Amino acid sequence: MMRVGFLTSGGDCQSLNATMRGVAKALYEKVEDIEIVGILDGYKGLMYGNYRMMKPIDFSGILTEGGTIIGTSRQPFKLMREPDENGMDKVLAMKNNYAKWKLDCLVILGGNGTHKTANLLREEGLNVITLPKTIDNDLYGTDMTFGFQSAVNIATAAIDNIHTTAASHGRVFIVEVMGHDVGWLTLHAGIAGGADIVLIPEIPYDIDKVVGAIDKRTQVGKKFTILAVAEGAISKEDAELSKKDYKKKIKNNKYPSISYQIGAEIGERTGQEIRVTVPGHTQRGGIPCPYDRVISSRLGAAAGEFIIKEKYGVMVGIRNNEIVPVPLEEVAGKLKMVDPKSSIIKEAKSLGICFGD
Ligand code: F6P
16 A cells, blocks of 8 residues: 655645646556545644545546645744744654654655755655745746746736736836746746836846836837836845845835835836836736646656656656656755846847846
8 A cells, every 4th residue: 555645835826736636646547555645734734743634536626726725834944953832843743743644755845945844854764756836936956837837827917907007197017026036927927018127136126227218218208117026126236235134124124015115216216106016925826827737737647657666855847848857955955046148038138128237
């Protein structure tokens, strides 16, 4: 008999259920005697022993369902080696539950933080296979993460909808896009939505250049400007600060987010009317787009094959449209960022998009 634990961890996204369905289908298809343990609310369930036994029916009808049927939570990696409020050793507790449930392996769906803990569990001797989840697309070792394209669709729709109202009123609109410390989502939604200015963390902006780009549009008779601004966008001056000083500065900032600060600066300098739109967590919600359903199904099926072959200690990634196993130690602790010198940036600049540099 084979027993496999499923766990979803970190911020949710649209295609988690589709991915679990892929793994489950592949296992139910090929392994005669298989039990799947749904570990509830991420690593928390593994620590505190919360689970439910899954049945094949649980994985039916969830291909298009957003969120995660087994729940998730954020459990910071940096606190993993610290005891909980009752003095419990978290890592030991996770290992004990793994043994108690007689698991042959753990299937972990998650992003960056999740992968650090997954690698720690591997180092502690557990059999682990991970799947690359995040709307941020910032996981090292894979060209694409599931959730990303669905989020691109939503962020693009937000920019599309802003276009008509921006044009009617002749205003400057800022759409703030998620993505944590990287600009993939903003870059893709910005290009897809025809944003005039795209600000991403990898290219610190000069506010004079941003204002210059708006003025240039005004001079040629364009009455509105749309900026796609990453939540992690940073000015040239702030990029010079140490991480600690920058964090301190942000903490004392009177604006709720970077977009409001940029909006105030632009308003002051251009005299134009500014509006800020923050789609926020809507970017993680709703149904997965067809692209995500396809990669989730492929990644899930491949994970099933790896489990059957006992190929553990890897993330199931996509490179050049092929599914590949990537050693967890290569993935954990690294960010995949937008390269400012990459061709997509050059092409976007050829289209006249200003990056504020
Ligand atoms: O990592 C996914 C993400 O949505 C980021 O884009 C964003 O910065 C963060 O999670 C928001 O986290 P939370 O849901 O904990 O507010």
